[in-house]
Amino acid sequence: MKPPPSRILGAILAGGRSVRFGSDKGAALWQGQSLLDHVRMALAAQCDDIVVCAGENRALGDGLPLLADHPEPDLGPLGGLCAALIHARASGFDAVLTAPVDALPVPDNLLGLLAGEGAAVVESHWLFGLWPSDLAPFLEPHLRAGKRSVLSWVEACSARQVRLPGPPPLNVNTPAILAALEQGSALGGAVEVHAMRELDFATLAVREIARIVPVETPVAIEFNGIGYAVMMATPTDLEDFVSGFALSEGLARPQEIEALHLHQTCGGWVARANLPARSLPRLLERARTRVSESSCGICGIDSIAAALAPLDPVEAEPLRLAPAAIHKALTVLRDHQRVGAATGAAHAAAFCSPDGDIILLREDVGRHNALDKLVGAMGRQNIDRRAGFALLSARCSQELVEKTVRAGIPVLITISAPSSLAIARAREGRLTLLALARNDSVLVVNDPHGVFD
Structure with a gap:
């Protein structure tokens, strides 16, 4: 990677x-500090100087230089960027690193992520950008030509779009979104806060919201140096989790678990502990046979890398889905759940037409098994997986997302909310993902093809 410019x-x-x-x-305050201060501190660690492109808002700054829009007021973010580029070129800076005041948190190592040839922006968050100051003479005529959208400028200067390694920043557009960000911060590593859109079936209105989702990450458990299992877990109280797992597996008593050590690694956690010698035969047997506990797609894998194997994106672009079709499928789903109706203890996986008709449905006590049955039935009956969407009566976990992507189904809708890893894997697999589907509304979690624009 090319090193970042020398003066930023x-x-x-x-x-x-x-x-x-x-x-x-x-x-506005987040974690006791203004949003402006959060962005200022993030940029101060990466830049030689900082300015605030405040437009007509002269109340901001708190000692920082304020720049008015150029070449005239009310040009939106590009008016501020134009002023910053002109100031940078006149003051001997090589490039401008921009961040909006209302998108948090600012990505770690933003400068390093965007460094390279020419201009670069964060994918889908174009106001996080690195702009060579040599672009200053070109933005003003672009604006005077009436082109004020940020995307028009991104395309005009052929800016690279860089995908962030973690969850994208949250656009703090309403007090409710800021409140969700504050609540999520208080819960620490147990949750992430994601931007979503809520689609109302009655009014067809779409509004931006923030949703707090539980973190899901692989935890590789090793006992006595032997890889025992990789489990998906929320990365809090992991000492309790590993100890309880050893106890519930019948491997040791509480006082026999020693040298419990946790190590965070790329993609997850490794937990190591020593158990009594009498547990060794069971550990070795587990390593040899890998007991199959369900079709969840994770049990028995002893490598975090294997647990998060790369996903090939869904090749088929999803069909346009009307809100009425989604609502129709949700309304009739229960009528097709014969085992669920009789027992109250079975999950359903359905494949639905673009009009919302249920073409095929399978049930099982395991949500993963129900989806596997559905995919298998579709294959045996030569049903085109690209010609509809999957609807699941289950929590949206990462393995359900992965199974849907690998099956080649372009749209997944689930009754319950997603985990953080489910969202990340949906983005990687370019899967259109909707969740928390109810009779009145549904959350648009990931929409890479603009189905619901």
Whole structure:
């Protein structure tokens, strides 16, 4: 990777009117500090100097240089960027690193992620950008030609779009979104906060929301140096989890678990502990046979890398789905769940037409098994997996997302909420993912093809 330019001007884009927020977003507090201060601290660690592109908002800054939009007011974020580029070129800076005041958190090592030839932006968050100051003479005529959308400028200067390794920043457009971010921060590593859209079936209105989702990550468990299992877990209280797992597996008593050590690695956690010698035969047997506990797609895998094997994106672009079709499938799903109706203890996986008709449905006590049965039945009956969507009466976990992607079904809709890893794997697999589907609404979690734009 090419090293970043030598002199960098940090520019905080803060010229918006905060109409939806109801007050100045830059002054709003998160974790006891203003949003402006959060962005300033993040850029200060990576830039030689910082300015605030405040438009007409002269109340901001708190000692930082303020730049008015150029070449005229009310040009949106590009007016602030134009002013920053002109200032950078006149002051001897090689490039401008931009971050909006209302998108948090600022990605770690933003400068390093965007470094390279020419301009670069964060994918789908184009206001996080690295812009060579030599672009200054070109943005003003672009704006005077009436081109004010950020995407128009990204395309005009052939900016590279860089995908972030973790969850994308959250656009803090309303007090409710900021409140969700604050609540998520208080819960620490147990949750992530993701931007989603809520689709109302009655009004067809779509509104931006923030959803707190539980973190799901692989935990590789090793006992006495032997890989025993990789389990999906929320990475809190992991000492308790590993101890309880050893006890519930019948491998040791509480006082016999020694040298419990946790190590965070790329993609997950490794937990190591020593158990009494009498547990060794069972450990070796487990290593040899890998007891199959269900079709969840994770039990028995002793490698985090294997647990998070790369996903080939779904090749088929999803069909356009009307909200009425989704609502129809949800309404009739229970009528097709014969085992579920009789027992109250079975999951269903259905394949539905673009009109919302249920073409095929399978049931099982295991949500993963129900989906496997559905995919198998579709294969045996030569049903085109690209010609509809999957609907599951289950929590949206990563393995269900992975199975859907590998099956080649372009759209997955689930009754319950997703985990953090399910969202990440849906993005990797370019799967259109909807969750928390109810009679009145559904959350649009991932929409790579713009099905619901």
